[in-house]
Amino acid sequence: xxxxxxxxxxVPAFAGTTLKEAxxxxxxxxxxGLAVSGGPDSLALLLLAAKARPGKVEAATVDHGxxxxxxxxxxxxxxxxxxxxxxxxxxxxxVE
Numbered sequence: 348x349x350x351x352x353x354x355x356x357x358v359p360a361f362a363g364t365t366l367k368e369a370x371x372x373x374x375x376x377x378x379x380g381l382a383v384s385g386g387p388d389s390l391a392l393l394l395l396a397a398k399a400r401p402g403k404v405e406a407a408t409v410d411h412g413x414x415x416x417x418x419x420x421x422x423x424x425x426x427x428x429x430x431x432x433x434x435x436x437x438x439x440x441x442v443e
Contacts, residue, residue, distance in 0.1 A: 352417065353423070362365070366395055366399050367404070370396065370399055370400060377400060377403045377420070378403050378405075378423055379396055379400055379404045379405070380405050380408055381393055381396060381404060381406045381407070382406075382409070383407070383424050383428075383435075384408065384420065384424075385408065385420035385421065385423055385424045388395075390427065393424075393427065393431070393433065394434045397431045397432075397433050401432075405434045405435070405436075406428050406433050406436075407436045407438055408420070408421040408422065408435070408436075408437050408438070409421075409438045410438065411440055411442050412439070412440070413442055416428070421437040424437075425436050425437060
């Protein structure tokens with residue numbers, strides 16, 4: 348045995364649901380806050396959530412300053428949010 352389980356992987360709780368159904372379960376009030384880094388996954392979620400919940404999505408980006416491009420990424424997210432009409436906050440922090 349190589350130590351790997353022969354059990355099938357557990358199916359995620361939201362498998363087979365639409366984004367709207369998942370959002371209804373996660374945020375039944377309709378309001379949704381997203382942490383958006385500027386990477387493809389978080390940008391895709393931002394675009395889809397803004398379309399599924401118009402006027403009810405807000406975003407934040409943490410500029411951790413660990414990489415020289417982090418400030419530019421936060422600015423890019425701010426610009427995308429402005430085009431989508433999504434309120435955005437850039438949160439700066441220092442990491443030791």
